[in-house]
Amino acid sequence: MAPADSATPLPEIALALSGLSVAYGGMPVVEAATARFPAGSMTAIIGPNGAGKSTLLKAALGLVPALAGEVRAFGQPVARALPRIAYVPQRAAVDWDFPARVIDVVQMGLYRQTGPLGRLTPDLRARAEQSLADLGMADFAQRQIGALSGGQQQRVFLARALAQQGDLIVLDEPFAGVDAATEAAIIAVLHGLRARGRTVIAVHHDLSTVPAYFDRVLLLNRRVIAEGPTSTTFHRDRVAEAYGNQLLTAIPA
């Protein structure tokens, strides 16, 4: 199949969830979530703690089993589209004392090209180094990953995702616990990706930066409360509904 042609006039849907439900141990975590993420958009998934944000992402990518519902990416069942998707998990999910250098982790993003035995060609090596450079981490290539700060670790994870050259980048709380410089570097890279027609979906916590960073929002509290362009969807009433009507001050009225 030919890769998606960016000149296609119809707005392609990068990711479409319909009726996605996830239960964990008999307790519903996500209920009948339906949402569409147009190609070239950048969406924040927001909602209170326990709203099922991470679970929604993981279920959409088939990383946790869904109870019901369907997920399609680029018009295909998501399992078949996985090679076009890059996922950036939460930083805390891995052992940072693992014996690996920064460049080793980024090269893990090239596994679909190398497979278990294939050689890392000079082209692929250059791709990994460029991804690292895009995040301002070129000088750290030979460092042990445990020697990095939290923000640097997050940049390495994003560099690994860049090396995958996916059309859809899914991030789970990319700004949690990172310094301001890293946040700026990451957002610049993500905006660059969007400018090149890639799709970005991120779980996000800081409501004050939503309008500046994202062009679309999905408000989640087990159910989808609202989804749409930030300008029309990110409003006090809707957000208050998602957050269980707690008082919010950071949101435009």
Add this chain to the structure above:
Amino acid sequence: MLAEFLALTLPPMLIATLASLVCALPGNVLLLRRQAMLGDAMSHVVLPGIVAAFLLTGSASGPVMLGGALAAAALSALMIEAIRRTTRADPVAAMGVTFTTLFATGVLLLEVSGASAVHLDVEHALYGNLEGLIWLDGTGWAALADPAALAGLPVELPALAAALAAMALAFALIWRPLVIATFDEGFAASLGIPTRLISAGLTGLTALAAVSAFAAVGSILTIAMLICPPAAARLLTDSLPRQVVLSLVIAAASAILGTLAAGYLPPALGLGFTVSAAGSIATLSGLFLGLAATFGPRRHAPGHPAGRRSGPSV
């Protein structure tokens, strides 16, 4: 028949029961602290402690062995911490390196020094010596009231009874802070509970259990009794006091039925020999756990029928 029971079956049965109770008690706390491995480690570390103490003092008396074992337990705690700090490895791996190394040292010390005279050879360390703990004076019911005959009881019996009493007393004294520190260490510290001291105390009590049980029943039964009865009891109840009581019941039942099965089951099947009592008790405790895991009313965590597998974070 009665004389045979009194002389050959009753003493091993009582000793096995006491050893099982001594181990099951601290096992309850190890289970809740996810430190089941500590019991495994301690039961291996006891061997080099006993052997080294014998080689240094020339004595194989109870206090010397206990001292050696506690010293080895302390040494192993230091080694584990040092390895963790140097390698930043998984604590379980650090523990594995420590107890295999110390156990290997114990075996080599035994073989090289010819200390097998301690009536503690490698075989006893592995299988225990329950069958050898007999009461030759147990010739009839009258012997139970005869001080001279009672003096001939295996020395392990009063020693284990004393260890069990000490263990029960220690747990009664530290029970409340121990439970709080096990549930929430940070909270316990905020109440002024010395959590590090409590942890060290638990390690010490585990070592006491391991060394008291070790000489009589061997390392295998020690591990089994530290882990299986509390684990089975955990699947039967959500109440901690009930869990402790049930674990003691299961430990005693394993010991009594296991000793009887080892001594009487093969002859009943027409075989002219008996099998290892320690092994059969350990097997039985595993079967009890299997029953609890299949039918226990509290075998699942609430709301998580699939158990404690890593689930999605929400």
Add this chain to the structure above:
Amino acid sequence: MTETLLQALFFQAGYNAALVSLGAALLGLAAGAVGAFTTLRRRALVSDAMAHATLPGIGLAFLAMAALGGDGRALPGLLAGAALSAALGLILLQALSSRTRLPEDAATGAILSAFYGAGIVILTVIQNVGIGRPAGLEGFLLGSTAGMLRADALLIALGGALLLGLLASLRRPLAMTAFDPVHARMMGIDTRSTDLMLLLMTLACVLLGLRVVGLILIVALLITPALAARLWSDRIGIVALLAGLIGAAAGHVGAALSLALPDLPTGPAIILLAFAAFVMSALLAPGRGLLSRLRRAHARPGV
């Protein structure tokens, strides 16, 4: 004795002895390298349970082979029995930790002790029925090279070599699954099969190590070289290679020692040599070693 030791170290103590110490070296190489991944994937404890769970199978295989009129001590038969009972132990362990609320460490300890206890019962049966010559079976507890057959040594050496080849071809998915299983799945790696392969390779190391190191201490040959090697390098491939070399040296020298001193139990000797390598690494390794940290601590005030 020194002469025998030197001969054994340099493969000059006769063809059989050379095969035995070559077998031990290849076993150490495979166990060290596989163990680097086992340890990183946090399966050290499970491999200990697996090792202890082989005992009932060894005993039953012995009984079965002796009852059929064969040599109860035939290594391939004993290893087949060991593999079956370890697999049963693993299945029960999986059921206990996934279907009940018990934490994995307790489930592992329970399987370890119950299977080992059952194995001891079966060993006492064997001692009593007086069929065949059971003397060799205790060697499976703490390892012994005494009376090892040429074919056994060859089996261990070949098994170790095959295992190394398999490990080399799976190193990338193994490393990615150990570092970040979620990302590995996103990259199209079947992490369940990868974990299963790692478990099977670990089991193979345990089985090959039963005769030489013994089931009580074989776990140390998986983890101690791995922790020592970790101190020298930050790269998984190099860590696995170094762990293999440390395991090979410990296996070879330990086997040579026990050939020279027949009373010396082989397993403890090998394990203590591996630990000696760990201590050396903890002192000397650049970066993480004690000396280099002391030097840095000294250098700092002057800078």
